[in-house]
Amino acid sequence: MPVYAAPVKDASFVLFDMINIEKYANLPGFADASPDLVRSVLDEAAKFVEGVLQPLNRTGDIVGCVRNADATVTTPPGFKDAYDKFCEGGWGTLSADPEYGGQGLPHMLASVFEEFAISANMSFSLYPFLTQGAVAAMMAVGSDEQKRKYIPNMVSGRWTGTMNLTEPHCGTDLGLLRTRAEPQEDGTYKITGTKIFISAGEHDLAENIIHLVLAKRAGAPDNVKGISLFIVPKVLVNEDGSLGARNAVSCGSIEHKMGLHGNATCVMNYDGATGYLIGEAEKGLNAMFIMMNAARLGVGLQGLGVSEVAYQNAVAYAKDRVQGKAIDRSTPADVRADPIIVHPDVRRMLMDMRCFNEGARALTLWGALQVDLAHRAATEEERQKADDLISLLTPVIKGVLTDKGYENATWAQQCLGGHGYVEEWGMSQFVRDARIAQIYEGTNGVQAMDLVGRKLPKDGGKLIRGYFETLQGFLAEAKADARLKDFVGPLEKGLGDLQGATMWLMQNAFANPNNAGAAAYAYMNLLGLVSLGHMWTWMAQSAYAKLDQGAEDKAFYETKLLTGRYYMNRHMPDTHGWRAKVEAGAELMMAMPADAF
């Protein structure tokens, strides 16, 4: 049975010692997030995910979701009860708007909880977290009436939400979509079409499901400029808020997937279902991107969350399994075999996972702070700066963290040898679950193109220049502390590679857009390495500060420094290879005629 202990201490280190949440007490909601409250929320969160969600994770994989003959879907045993506890605990309300039943706490705090919940049970976590994505879109573009009608019940968890984009013939290229919206005399629409890969499209956890559906209104342009967004409730909601008639939307089948079995991925059939336009007509994609951006940060957390739980299980096995003697003969000679954690190659895998997890946690929380700042900071300038930063980093957090999440789940499985390949140990599930995060909410190739094709050129390169300034400012300060030289040196070198690669793109991508496409994935990885290097240098600075203050738990901070040094020493040199791939250009990649493949 896999183990999991929520990394409360590590998350607290990022929140308090590194980012210093108390510095932001002037922001709305942050004053309520006193150190005591945050600590107690994290402790309760740990108890909840460890005690309620994690024990259901294997069952979810083995039993999966079942679509019944009447098109209802039964979630795995225990999920309904756990969902009720989730709602009772108010876990979906943490950072939601108090006007709609939320607690208004920092998004940063909700992100910590989200990571924990994903580690414990990724399949389960999707039900409430997709609801939050739907709420984000509705908050952004919905009318007051729509917000009042739907959001309080979605925040409380009484109802869940979905996003319906993909159709059998289109996913990335939504301009091709065929779902139609016929206007009715009463101002509503009849929605007709088939959507696929709809996570949590049908289930038995909540009394209603609010589908957000992309469709084209009759007469609208048959391309991306003709897409509108509609609210299509599974059960229609009466004026007084009570539930009315069942809407003409149903689950046609559920997908048989590689993993994520506990989450129902549905084919959804809309047969003239009643839908309500939300936001401006023909501007549906804008609203969907709001949802998508929030969701992409959540998917990045999935990469981290699975990597963390997989790592913990690899550690447990590596300490327990005895096999072979330490090659440096440092262990007692009369013991026949040592725990495999003594072997350097096992250490390599564990340290690689560990240094990524801690770096990625810092990055996701720093990213979450930008989301908070973009919404809550006092001045437009501060809000814009934060928005620029998180816009730039969103594809990196989604793309790099999920690629590494899968890779790390694979390494963790590798630590168990043959036992890792056998389903009983649960390591295979981590790999199979982690895999989807590289694909959905825009494949990681799409993330890379979003970064290079959209975010880099935006406003004449303002986003990346802002990022460089942030890093240069940080480096100038960090350099003052000679103890940080093992951090500052590699970070400067990595930043140099990133700047060189950026320059190359500026000079070569306008003339030949294929150069942007060919470089995109490498550039995303390069930016990811540097961002994690930035996080580690910052964490090291914070750890030294705590040691200087005579912190009690010296070992904790020293371990932090060691893990960081390992990252800077082993992983930062990879910026060289990624930069070479950026600068290799598109020519050889694109030269072959398609039929030669």
Next chain:
Amino acid sequence: MPVYAAPVKDASFVLFDMINIEKYANLPGFADASPDLVRSVLDEAAKFVEGVLQPLNRTGDIVGCVRNADATVTTPPGFKDAYDKFCEGGWGTLSADPEYGGQGLPHMLASVFEEFAISANMSFSLYPFLTQGAVAAMMAVGSDEQKRKYIPNMVSGRWTGTMNLTEPHCGTDLGLLRTRAEPQEDGTYKITGTKIFISAGEHDLAENIIHLVLAKRAGAPDNVKGISLFIVPKVLVNEDGSLGARNAVSCGSIEHKMGLHGNATCVMNYDGATGYLIGEAEKGLNAMFIMMNAARLGVGLQGLGVSEVAYQNAVAYAKDRVQGKAIDRSTPADVRADPIIVHPDVRRMLMDMRCFNEGARALTLWGALQVDLAHRAATEEERQKADDLISLLTPVIKGVLTDKGYENATWAQQCLGGHGYVEEWGMSQFVRDARIAQIYEGTNGVQAMDLVGRKLPKDGGKLIRGYFETLQGFLAEAKADARLKDFVGPLEKGLGDLQGATMWLMQNAFANPNNAGAAAYAYMNLLGLVSLGHMWTWMAQSAYAKLDQGAEDKAFYETKLLTGRYYMNRHMPDTHGWRAKVEAGAELMMAMPADAF
């Protein structure tokens, strides 16, 4: 339904244009391998694997193997019939010793067939190929009587073979094994113990299974020096070769694995089963290593085989699926969406897979040639040289090719987006099947340690020096052709990194063996990159030679050059990062106390 077409043309290119099999006509068996015969064998092989094995691959995954109440095991529907056809076609006899019913053809040719069979149906392929591993060990250490008694029926496929090493508490560290062999008055032994993860341990394909089992004789040292090898037939074989009584060995259960469902991975219980010592007592590990080395090359082929079939399916999808327009606007404006093969990031994935597959095919066949030379060359010097080379490259072929095989299966799956994650498309199976190859026959970490801890220091570094000489001789020649400069340059640079990393190991690993362990995985990958660079430079040389000779199929050779340039340009620069990881040393990796994890 996944597609597969055996890459006959590419394999022929390696055999004839590059390695030039005709140059070796003086070796036993090679004269029989005339170009006409080889071509007809490959064509027949393609027909067999495409028509018989590949259509069963998905069924094998879905239905899997079933252990019945009477401890028999039923393989997936169609497997038995396909196995009969395999035997009728003599596919297991290609390179086997003619004295025992083999055709005595080059091992190189058998390797091509093996790759094809794996691509078509990896689970199926394990049944016969493990038999060949068992035959290799028996040929090496068996008595004439034992060989006569068992090998002809194993070569023909009438009986299959297994290797029984792993026990619940030990895999890598075989010194810990507990299976016991009690000597009997008639010279036989009673074998008692439990073995796990036994591929093809029980099945319904053949009338007998010859288990090779590692066990300790009573009184032998309780460590690696006390291990003997035993033949334990499922059904005892009478003096006249007929089948006798059922032996006391049975399948206790079959594992529920992430993939490879069509192959029965068994827990085998030996309850005082009759066993026959094979080879010298207490030297069982030596015999097992003969089997293991052959098997490791076969596992390397699994990496390539799955990568190839996954690639082919990604190509088919990328040509068929339309989504988005080419960013360089090179396609007709009136077409709404282009096949995704126009997108650079899709090309990146396809080209990465393609350049690996073709390079890996050359490497496995050049490796197979060394196996042929090591056994068949006229002089001891030639045999030793070939043996040195293949000893050095075996961990690289196993470790690097299987890591890349899994990675490429994952990339191929990525090309299909969400459809890749759904089981119906078959891409998930490739990923799940490929995964095991990184684990069994010694995890890839164990391969890396074999390379750095055993192969590098062997005979004072003779193996790696021989490899350097081979490459330097080759480079001196290749440099004469200015057209090869895009190949020679990166290869020289990669070789420089490899030599630098080797020097670093020589200077740092003796004093601190952890430095060897910490560097091992990176060193293996570095050597892998350089080996593939060597293969590509050689293939480019051969392609130019064919073009110079006015070969008809110009496009084929030009495509080869393009694919090779892509590899040299995009992948060779990664030697830099791997060398940095070698030279990073063990200190930071090993510094953390185990309980800080």
